[in-house]
Amino acid sequence: MASESAPCRLLRSFTLCLSLLFVFLAGSVRAEITVYQANNQAAFTTSLAPGATYSGVAAYNPTTLSPPPLPMPSVLTTIPINLQNSGTPNLGIKQKGSFIGFSIEMSVTNQVLGKNSTLIQVPFLNLMANIQQRAGSVMIRVGGNTQESAKLVADGVIPNGRVLTKNLTGVTGTTQTPPLEFNRDLLYMMRNISGLVNVHWFLGIPWFVTTPFNTGIITAADEILGDYLLGLQAGNEPDMYNLHGHRGSTYSPSDYGGEMSDLLTQVAASGADPSGRAMSLLVAPNIADFAWTPELVWNSGLVDKFANNLAYLAVEKYPRSNCAAMFGGPGATVIDPQSVLPLYLTHDAHTQLLAPYLNSTMYAQSVGKPFLMFETNTKASCGGFLGVSDSFTAALWGLDYALQMAHSNFSGAMFHLGGQNVFYNPFTSPPTNESTFHQWSVGPLYYSALVMAEAIGPSNNTQVFNHGVTDLSSFTPIYGIYENGTPVRVAVFNYLDDPSGANTVHAVISIAGATMPSSVKVKYLAAASVVQKGGYTWAGQTFGGFFESDGRPTGQEDIQTVQCDTTAQTCTVDVPAPGFALVFLTDDAFTESKGAASVTFPMTAQTKTRNTATVDPSVLSTSNGYRMADHELAGTSKAPSAAPRGVRASLITVGVIGVTTVLAILGRAM
Numbered sequence: 008m009a010s011e012s013a014p015c016r017l018l019r020s021f022t023l024c025l026s027l028l029f030v031f032l033a034g035s036v037r038a039e040i041t042v043y044q045a046n047n048q049a050a051f052t053t054s055l056a057p058g059a060t061y062s063g064v065a066a067y068n069p070t071t072l073s074p075p076p077l078p079m080p081s082v083l084t085t086i087p088i089n090l091q092n093s094g095t096p097n098l099g100i101k102q103k104g105s106f107i108g109f110s111i112e113m114s115v116t117n118q119v120l121g122k123n124s125t126l127i128q129v130p131f132l133n134l135m136a137n138i139q140q141r142a143g144s145v146m147i148r149v150g151g152n153t154q155e156s157a158k159l160v161a162d163g164v165i166p167n168g169r170v171l172t173k174n175l176t177g178v179t180g181t182t183q184t185p186p187l188e189f190n191r192d193l194l195y196m197m198r199n200i201s202g203l204v205n206v207h208w209f210l211g212i213p214w215f216v217t218t219p220f221n222t223g224i225i226t227a228a229d230e231i232l233g234d235y236l237l238g239l240q241a242g243n244e245p246d247m248y249n250l251h252g253h254r255g256s257t258y259s260p261s262d263y264g265g266e267m268s269d270l271l272t273q274v275a276a277s278g279a280d281p282s283g284r285a286m287s288l289l290v291a292p293n294i295a296d297f298a299w300t301p302e303l304v305w306n307s308g309l310v311d312k313f314a315n316n317l318a319y320l321a322v323e324k325y326p327r328s329n330c331a332a333m334f335g336g337p338g339a340t341v342i343d344p345q346s347v348l349p350l351y352l353t354h355d356a357h358t359q360l361l362a363p364y365l366n367s368t369m370y371a372q373s374v375g376k377p378f379l380m381f382e383t384n385t386k387a388s389c390g391g392f393l394g395v396s397d398s399f400t401a402a403l404w405g406l407d408y409a410l411q412m413a414h415s416n417f418s419g420a421m422f423h424l425g426g427q428n429v430f431y432n433p434f435t436s437p438p439t440n441e442s443t444f445h446q447w448s449v450g451p452l453y454y455s456a457l458v459m460a461e462a463i464g465p466s467n468n469t470q471v472f473n474h475g476v477t478d479l480s481s482f483t484p485i486y487g488i489y490e491n492g493t494p495v496r497v498a499v500f501n502y503l504d505d506p507s508g509a510n511t512v513h514a515v516i517s518i519a520g521a522t523m524p525s526s527v528k529v530k531y532l533a534a535a536s537v538v539q540k541g542g543y544t545w546a547g548q549t550f551g552g553f554f555e556s557d558g559r560p561t562g563q564e565d566i567q568t569v570q571c572d573t574t575a576q577t578c579t580v581d582v583p584a585p586g587f588a589l590v591f592l593t594d595d596a597f598t599e600s601k602g603a604a605s606v607t608f609p610m611t612a613q614t615k616t617r618n619t620a621t622v623d624p625s626v627l628s629t630s631n632g633y634r635m636a637d638h639e640l641a642g643t644s645k646a647p648s649a650a651p652r653g654v655r656a657s658l659i660t661v662g663v664i665g666v667t668t669v670l671a672i673l674g675r676a677m
């Protein structure tokens with residue numbers, strides 16, 4: 008307990024310690040709240056009266072759909088999963104636990120990451136710490152459409168300590184993306200985040216104007232982020248440039264390659280990359296599968312020509328378009344979310360979406376480059392689907408998608424966050440004027456990312472294989488997860504929605520060439536229905552509903568032990584409809600996925616003396632979050648009886664770095 012803070016060592020009481028900290032904070036730190044430019048933030052409307060139509064912000068729309076009908080005739084529910092202890096053919100490439108990362112639209116970084124380098128969002132840090140604990144690190148891409156017209160401006164140009172501003176004079180285009188100005192402090196904010204939660208970053212080079220390129224971000228990113236910079240996107244969706252009026256109708260992959268040569272020439276001439284490192288971190292072609300196929304790009308010779316410059320190959324893909332629902336427009340067909348719901352509750356959706364890329368992931372292996380899904384989501388480009396993108400459906404969909412991408416030899420994928428006007432965010436901050444009494448909303452895709460981190464684990468040596476089983480339906484996909492060719496975990500999905508129990512899956516696991524253990528541990532991703540919004544649980548813990556999370560999982564962790572049949576040499580794991588189970592075949596597989604010690608960031612600093620809210624005591628009793636109960640640095644959960652009852656605490660959505668560090672130490676010490 009060397010890190011225990013002096014006041015807490017003396018007081019030995021969480022409640023007193025907390026109070027003392029408030030005094031300390033109030034006395035020594037200027038109270039701060041996030042103040043965003045009004046038009047960066049959306050308005051918020053609360054609950055929906057019966058029969059009323061919701062007219063508030065998309066990210067918090069409470070409308071739900073009806074679960075799809077059950078398949079007729081019924082499908083296979085007692086599923087034999089016959090694994091081999093070694094020699095499983097065609098296993099995918101080795102994967103990292105950080106496989107699923109996040110793509111944050113550049114224009115909303117000030118809603119998600121923080122206000123600036125000294126005011127970082129505590130819930131965001133906690134959400135990243137949960138993933139880091141399981142995976143070792145987190146990948147985040149800052150970019151999207153708004154990177155293309157982003158301009159690095161001098162310090163002091165953007166007022167009020169902000170890192171970016173939108174120039175709303177020039178708003179055009181389908182997604183009404185405003186031109187963006189940002190300063191170096193955005194990059195310092197990112198670097199400061201990396202110092203706390205081991206996030207590694209992708210950024211993008213603005214590509215609309217190439218004569219000359221605006222290379223400011225190249226120099227600054229390399230200088231400020233250093234080793235935390237993973238890659239720089241060479242343009243975003245160049246195969247849509249013609250559609251959006253940024254290039255002529257003949258614009259081709261070889262023109263794009265020519266622009267890449269121009270970039271290298273210009274950077275060399277201007278000295279924009281003094282170390283030479285940034286120009287070895289390019290990410291291309293980032294196509295949206297709109298006007299060009301990946302093969303058109305590979306066959307243009309791009310990868311050979313820029314072999315020393317390309318660190319990653321990448322594509323971007325959304326399952327279907329829903330722009331009409333968000334923006335209307337001539338000839339636009341609005342897609343009814345209820346009609347697309349079943350399309351998100353089947354494994355076939357993923358095999359179909361990914362089939363066109365299998366040739367490319369083999370090609371990427373042949374040229375020794377990792378292949379990424381740079382931007383993806385449940386949405387269609389624009390908005391997402393109400394009731395689909397923001398329900399348990401999306402949690403199962405996202406996790407199956409992630410595992411299928413790993414099986415398909417992608418090396419990672421990033422779930423996109425688009426701000427408060429969309430349904431699909433993995434997590435969303437509250438509108439600024441609500442931030443003193445509302446917390447964050449954690450969406451279904453965050454659960455997908457968290458479970459994926461745990462399914463893969465931190466070894467860098469994990470292979471994922473989607474198992475075919477005779478007569479298996481597309482509602483119950485099965486994955487084997489391997490280390491050094493040996494199965495260590497099994498992932499079982501049930502996309503059906505049947506509270507009667509008649510469609511519960513019984514997964515009967517056996518391993519040829521190995522003796523089955525007497526029992527296995529199982530964790531469930533659970534909800535009452537596929538249409539449930541919020542309150543999903545992973546191993547019994549949840550991030551709650553809208554506005555309920557400080558980024559730490561709450562509730563008691565629930566790990567099931569399933570007895571195996573040592574005579575039959577099988578372990579049978581039940582998976583409810585709907586649900587997902589992660590089965591740990593060995594103690595090592597369980598321990599490995601437990602992850603390293605996590606520092607979480609309690610939201611206990613004070614920003615305002617009024618508008619205080621009560622912290623759910625269960626949040627505090629598990630204040631070190633996931634699984635810290637059995638770690639030596641365990642926090643309050645080590646002595647549950649000491650958990651405070653009804654402690655009142657002021658909430659912040661913004662942490663002062665110095666203070667969160669103090670609080671993190673406090674959290675570990677108790």
Ligand SMILES: *[C@@H]1O[C@H](CO)[C@@H](O)[C@H](O)[C@H]1NC(C)=O
Nearest residue numbers: 049050051052438439440441
């Ligand atoms: C927050 O701002 C929006 C838009 O100005 C307004 O509609 C809403 O009532 C405000 N909320 C509060 C709690 O003041």
Ligand SMILES: *[C@@H]1O[C@H](CO)[C@@H](O)[C@H](O)[C@H]1NC(C)=O
Nearest residue numbers: 097098099100365414415416
């Ligand atoms: C993934 O790559 C491995 C190794 O090259 C290969 O055997 C396997 O068939 C590939 N998987 C898919 C789905 O393409």
Ligand SMILES: *[C@@H]1O[C@H](CO)[C@@H](O)[C@H](O)[C@H]1NC(C)=O
Nearest residue numbers: 122123124125126167168192
């Ligand atoms: C961040 O914003 C706060 C509050 O506006 C301000 O006091 C501080 O100076 C800003 N930090 C930087 C590095 O600009």
Ligand SMILES: *[C@@H]1O[C@H](CO)[C@@H](O)[C@H](O)[C@H]1NC(C)=O
Nearest residue numbers: 173174175176177178186188
């Ligand atoms: C905002 O955009 C308009 C139109 O593109 C431009 O004329 C103006 O100079 C920009 N303002 C700033 C402050 O960058």
Ligand SMILES: *[C@@H]1O[C@H](CO)[C@@H](O)[C@H](O)[C@H]1NC(C)=O
Nearest residue numbers: 124125195196198199202664
């Ligand atoms: C955060 O960034 C600022 C630059 O604004 C720097 O002075 C400070 O040392 C950084 N803090 C941490 C914890 O890295």
Ligand SMILES: *[C@@H]1O[C@H](CO)[C@@H](O)[C@H](O)[C@H]1NC(C)=O
Nearest residue numbers: 301302303305306366367370
């Ligand atoms: C696979 O990719 C290679 C390289 O681009 C290409 O030459 C080949 O035609 C592609 N095969 C298919 C079936 O698309």
Ligand SMILES: *[C@@H]1O[C@H](CO)[C@@H](O)[C@H](O)[C@H]1NC(C)=O
Nearest residue numbers: 103104143144465466467468
């Ligand atoms: C996994 O790879 C990362 C670099 O990508 C490295 O930092 C980490 O130490 C590796 N983990 C193990 C267990 O080798």
